[in-house]
Amino acid sequence: MPQEFTQFASQCRARVDNVLDQYLPLAQDPTQLRAAMRYSLFNGGKRVRPILAYAAALAIKPGINLNLIDPIAASLECLHSYSLVHDDLPAMDDDDLRRGKPTCHIAFTEATAILAGDGLQTLAFDLLTTTDLPAATQIKLVRQLAQGSGVDGMVLGQAIDLAAVDHQLNLAQLETMHRHKTGALIRASVAMGAISAGADDKQLAALDNYASAIGLAFQVQDDILDVTGDTTTLGKQQGADIARNKPTYVSLLGLDAAKTKADELHRQALGALGMFDESAAPLRQLASYIVQRSN
């Protein structure tokens, strides 16, 4: 990764962590609810969705005050974090390890993990009401987040994923699952950053193509890492998806074709940014990061 991007990503992570820390302080709470929420938020996440929101805003309006985007970035991370906490639950994927640490329901209790996830989702919407953007823009953001994460988006994707365990999916079905499960929120992240910076419809359409491509690329790379990564770097059991008999790009296409697919999606993402100048450099670098990352 170019050093420039590493610095940009670190800066984004510091910003979003700061907002999350301020908006969800560890108040006195005998129930451990806040502790569980914070545990799940501050767990070494890559903050891909926040970075996407910042980068998209900068692509539209290079000099934008990033304070405007901070609550949106934090909101996206809360939403993402809630989805991980619930996905890890015994009744769902039943994962004990996330980013190298015990999952929320292992570190706390199952009930606390359910409630922490619930509270994180609520917090995601709450945060969207704290920006200094015009109310009409704020409502658009609420709508984007709800549509990306709801019954036609992320939640549906997780339901498709669960229904797919021990079933054969073809490539089209696998793609439908991922477009909902991870793609919808990634598209919302880019759209929300761009809308906050005043993007027009043409710009939004181009960025949506970009987001669709990297959303899928992200997942293909995840499937590749499930096979080629090592448990320590991944922070989760290598080979877990294969062992669980979950369909993956690698199981359907083979490793080489999966790598080719990731490269194609990477090119497609860069192609979608054709109308943008140097202001879209962080988005371009992020696309590269997504297919080159090792965890």
Added chain:
Amino acid sequence: MPQEFTQFASQCRARVDNVLDQYLPLAQDPTQLRAAMRYSLFNGGKRVRPILAYAAALAIKPGINLNLIDPIAASLECLHSYSLVHDDLPAMDDDDLRRGKPTCHIAFTEATAILAGDGLQTLAFDLLTTTDLPAATQIKLVRQLAQGSGVDGMVLGQAIDLAAVDHQLNLAQLETMHRHKTGALIRASVAMGAISAGADDKQLAALDNYASAIGLAFQVQDDILDVTGDTTTLGKQQGADIARNKPTYVSLLGLDAAKTKADELHRQALGALGMFDESAAPLRQLASYIVQRSN
């Protein structure tokens, strides 16, 4: 109940059911996610929160077009319904029966119930973006809902409730739990109806006193019904809270003093409505309904 109120409540229920049915149609969905969400929404609920929102709006602006309130009413019911689905889960209250029917995780699967609850919460926020109200008002509604249902509201209440099982709570602690677990969303329901109708701060403060009192009255009556009701009418096991060793108003105060407490809260609620004329009749009747209901 006066026939007038019965009719008003029926009209409100029909309105909210219609919005929910239209906004969450039973589309083709092999995952059963939508089916589980609809199952939980259309399960014979009393629709108290929607009725509160309509009644509060009418108290502020007697001739208001109730179409403006419909999405808010539906939103409140989605939020409430999600909380019930998650509360009933095995890791939480582990209830098999809700309103006389199998709970969501029994009728479907535990994973589907978790996701259905998640999707219902998202839908609640989504619906708030569909009103014909000014964007600034819509954002206020999002904020009210988030604050009432989040980590300082309903979700915290549920966490306190879980932590209280097998522990002795005193009356103040029990009240704190209920003020969060059910009170916060009931207050939000009243506030959201009133805000939509353009309430001023003085009106909001009076209505909030009303809502606090009936929120607690609702809970006291629940505890009374847990002892005096019968399983068929209640739609859940009579005596379940006592059996589970949960602290209740009846277990702490005794049955007679609990009844006196409900009456006091009823009077307090009516007193808070002193500044309102006949336009607040539905709110007054609702307060009576809450302490006189048998299920």
